[in-house]
Amino acid sequence: xxxxxxxxxxxxxxxxxxxxxxxxQGMTMAVATTHxxxxxxxxxxxxxxxxxxxxxxxxxxxxxRICLGLLDRHPDYVGALSMLAxxxxxxxxxDQALPLLVKASMLNPKDWVSLTNAARAFLKLEAPxxxxxxxxxxxxxxPDEHSTLFVLGQALMTTQRYERAAEVLRRACEAGSGxxxxxxxxxxxxxxxxxxxxxxxxxxxxxxxxxxxxxQAYAYMLASSFPKDIKLDLDILxxxxxxxxxxxxxxxxxxxxxxxxxxxxxDGLGRHKEAWDCWVAANAPLKExxxxxxxxxxxxEKELLSICLNWSPREKKPEKEVDKCPPSLxxxxxxxxxxxxxxxxxxxxPGVEMLQEHDLATSSxxxxxxxxxxxxxxxxxxxxxxxxxxxxxxYRKRLKICxxxxxLVTITHPSAIPDAGRLADFAPNTxxxxxxxxxxxxxxxxxxxxxxxxxxxxxxxxxxxxxxxxNYRIMVDNWLEKLGNQAILVNYEEMVSxxxxxxQRVAKFCGLKPPSKxxxxxxxxxxxxxxYRKWLRAARDGGNSS
Numbered sequence: 001x002x003x004x005x006x007x008x009x010x011x012x013x014x015x016x017x018x019x020x021x022x023x024x025q026g027m028t029m030a031v032a033t034t035h036x037x038x039x040x041x042x043x044x045x046x047x048x049x050x051x052x053x054x055x056x057x058x059x060x061x062x063x064x065r066i067c068l069g070l071l072d073r074h075p076d077y078v079g080a081l082s083m084l085a086x087x088x089x090x091x092x093x094x095d096q097a098l099p100l101l102v103k104a105s106m107l108n109p110k111d112w113v114s115l116t117n118a119a120r121a122f123l124k125l126e127a128p129x130x131x132x133x134x135x136x137x138x139x140x141x142x143p144d145e146h147s148t149l150f151v152l153g154q155a156l157m158t159t160q161r162y163e164r165a166a167e168v169l170r171r172a173c174e175a176g177s178g179x180x181x182x183x184x185x186x187x188x189x190x191x192x193x194x195x196x197x198x199x200x201x202x203x204x205x206x207x208x209x210x211x212x213x214x215x216q217a218y219a220y221m222l223a224s225s226f227p228k229d230i231k232l233d234l235d236i237l238x239x240x241x242x243x244x245x246x247x248x249x250x251x252x253x254x255x256x257x258x259x260x261x262x263x264x265x266x267d268g269l270g271r272h273k274e275a276w277d278c279w280v281a282a283n284a285p286l287k288e289x290x291x292x293x294x295x296x297x298x299x300x301e302k303e304l305l306s307i308c309l310n311w312s313p314r315e316k317k318p319e320k321e322v323d324k325c326p327p328s329l330x331x332x333x334x335x336x337x338x339x340x341x342x343x344x345x346x347x348x349x350p351g352v353e354m355l356q357e358h359d360l361a362t363s364s365x366x367x368x369x370x371x372x373x374x375x376x377x378x379x380x381x382x383x384x385x386x387x388x389x390x391x392x393x394x395y396r397k398r399l400k401i402c403x404x405x406x407x408l409v410t411i412t413h414p415s416a417i418p419d420a421g422r423l424a425d426f427a428p429n430t431x432x433x434x435x436x437x438x439x440x441x442x443x444x445x446x447x448x449x450x451x452x453x454x455x456x457x458x459x460x461x462x463x464x465x466x467x468x469x470x471n472y473r474i475m476v477d478n479w480l481e482k483l484g485n486q487a488i489l490v491n492y493e494e495m496v497s498x499x500x501x502x503x504q505r506v507a508k509f510c511g512l513k514p515p516s517k518x519x520x521x522x523x524x525x526x527x528x529x530x531x532y533r534k535w536l537r538a539a540r541d542g543g544n545s546s
Contacts, residue, residue, distance in 0.1 A: 181211075308479070396427060418475065
């Protein structure tokens with residue numbers, strides 16, 4: 001399952017032009033007012049009420065003018081700072097809202113509202129750890145505030161802490177949450193945890209409560225993500241038809257959630273031509289939107305491929321290094337290649353901690369590059385070899401924290417593949433399972449999937465998808481050759497046809513004992529591209545995909 005919920009949340013406030021606001025930015029150094037008259041207090045409060053009325057009516061420019069006037073007179077007016085920040089957030093200008101909210105929380109550290117709104121801005125700016133710190137402070141002031149719990153649940157899901165996220169989101173729902181999306185985020189969290197019965201119960205209960213079109217489309221997307229053997233009392237396709245035509249007030253993500261979900265439903269019903277046409281129409285605007293980013297991604301991937309092909313291991317790996325970090329298993333492959341299914345298999349072994357798409361490698365690269373005074377990079381392979389001792393120390397320390405007392409940790413973050421060589425250097429007891437699946441099956445499932453905003457930008461262009469699959473295949477072959485007994489290849493088709501034999505093989509590879517009667521079953525999606533192959537190939541080769 002992908003991050004439709006997170007992408008949906010990123011679109012919650014309608015985006016618009018980001019007004020350059022030099023006066024607001026310059027206010028942080030202003031001197032606070034020492035004395036004001038009662039008349040001025042009343043006048044300022046009335047102005048703030050007028051600003052709120054303007055904001056509520058959609059007159060964001062008018063609300064900002066009033067707030068700027070207030071802050072010219074009273075730079076430490078917390079209400080005006082917060083109101084101005086809200087107008088920026090409604091425009092999607094979170095980078096302009098954040099300094100105002102930080103100043104508001106500095107002036108009034110006991111204001112849980114400013115802390116929570118600052119956390120929302122941090123989360124939108126992809127700084128979830130900062131968001132979590134602010135939210136924890138806010139909850140110390142108001143422990144059962146449902147809006148704060150909801151945002152904290154989102155932040156925890158963003159950082160793959162699904163167990164804790166589920167607990168927090170459940171509390172948000174029990175608190176009588178005014179955030180009608182909270183139960184659906186809880187459902188998505190349960191899906192990540194494979195708690196399908198809990199997910200189904202939460203989803204079906206939440207669907208009984210009236211909600212707007214944006215949330216409904218998100219809910220039907222979640223419903224389509226359940227395994228086929230989990231039967232929901234819900235006609236997803238009929239429910240999508242009930243949404244009707246797109247409305248002007250819809251969030252952008254709503255039409256995409258609905259379109260991709262419709263395609264999956266039609267595919268499941270065997271209505272392949274309708275499904276294909278639906279996916280082609282849904283992908284077209286996203287292909288255009290991400291065209292420049294997809295080109296950048298292709299250039300970066302080409303550079304990473306070159307680095308991989310030129311990698312050579314360190315001449316000597318001291319034995320004592322093995323004792324410095326717990327055993328880890330990276331399960332790597334393209335999107336939709338079966339990484340999650342493979343991790344779920346390994347997760348049945350005793351002592352295994354599944355970290356899913358944990359950003360251990362990318363966050364370690366980010367930390368080291370920034371602290372070394374380099375441009376930020378998220379790939380260990382791009383860091384100079386002179387930093388190897390620092391990288392090794394940071395990586396091992398973080399790995400120990402993630403592992404806790406586990407005998408083996410598994411990670412499935414696909415972006416770690418260029419770093420496989422250096423990971424093997426830094427932690428010699430690291431092993432790799434590389435997943436491979438039929439190219440057409442992978443391409444179809446990527447093309448039929450809506451991804452989190454600003455990720456997998458190649459996914460909406462079939463030519464780019466096939467190029468990505470080809471590059472990934474070359475990287476896998478390279479690592480299988482260079483990593484020797486630290487790596488094996490698992491074919492998706494073999495895994496789904498005989499999961500027990502696959503688990504036996506991987507367990508032996510990791511030095512673990514598999515259960516004697518695991519009773520394993522994996523949903524088999526092999527051959528899914530069969531009815532679509534002619535359209536896939538035509539689109540890949542630049543022909544008519546219809």
